[in-house]
Amino acid sequence: MGRLVRTDCIEIGGIDLLHIRDLQKQFQVDGRSVPILDIPQWKVEPGEQVAITGPSGSGKSTLLHLISGLLRPDRGEILLDNQPLHSLGEAQRDAFRASRIGYVMQNFHLIPSLNARQNIEIAMTGAISSKARAAVISEWLERVGLQDRGQHLPSQLSRGQQQRVAIVRALINQPPLVLADEPTGSLDWETADEIASLLLGLSRGIRHTLIVVTHDLNLAARFSRCLHIHDMNQIRQPGLSRTTGLEQREGFGG
């Protein structure tokens, strides 16, 4: 079941934070190569908020893993701030990722034995005193309404509160790019709406670029740009050309 995605490039001008060129990714399944992504060109400008939608298995998470350098493309280039991430050695890539990319995941991935403050602190880079660190963490906890939850373990927090901690952890180093993979996917609709507002508001406030993978079309509609990935099986159907495999929709309210 191969899946292939292509994108029509929309030139949006200006300086790009992210520039993907000729990207191809395949996985080996039972000894054969299964094409997953094929993206001739895609650009994201600083400060943009982009939603990525598409059917299950179309390659959305794979695209985020490629952008963050967790996966290596088989072909092509991903430039982040003009830096080809995959040309860096592992240690340099880890350091670059830690300072330039924040990652929010569906299931929070907090460390169970650390409290909320410690889960945030562990992600902090930069040489500042422990007193200054504590002050920054307090400020962020207050910003997300968790000022009285800093000492709580993840198991003592609601799911929405855990995701708030995870969002602070992703934003604490003020990375220029924040990636979120189904950040509201495991939350009830009311909490999901709150978390979506928080993520959009915070990233808008500090001018992060935000790229969010979501199945939730209501959430996608809150972004200024949406990239929809089609499944290759659909692309193979008569009447759908491969070049419409990945379609960009502009002009959502934001």
Ligand SMILES: Nc1ncnc2c1ncn2[C@@H]1O[C@H](COP(=O)(O)OP(=O)(O)OP(=O)(O)O)[C@@H](O)[C@H]1O
């Ligand atoms: N390590 C791997 N080895 C082989 N195939 C893989 C691997 N990782 C992902 N795949 C396959 O790649 C395809 C894309 O997976 P991906 O997780 O990116 O999809 P997705 O669009 O994020 O799906 P979902 O919406 O269900 O999370 C799937 O068919 C998946 O089975």
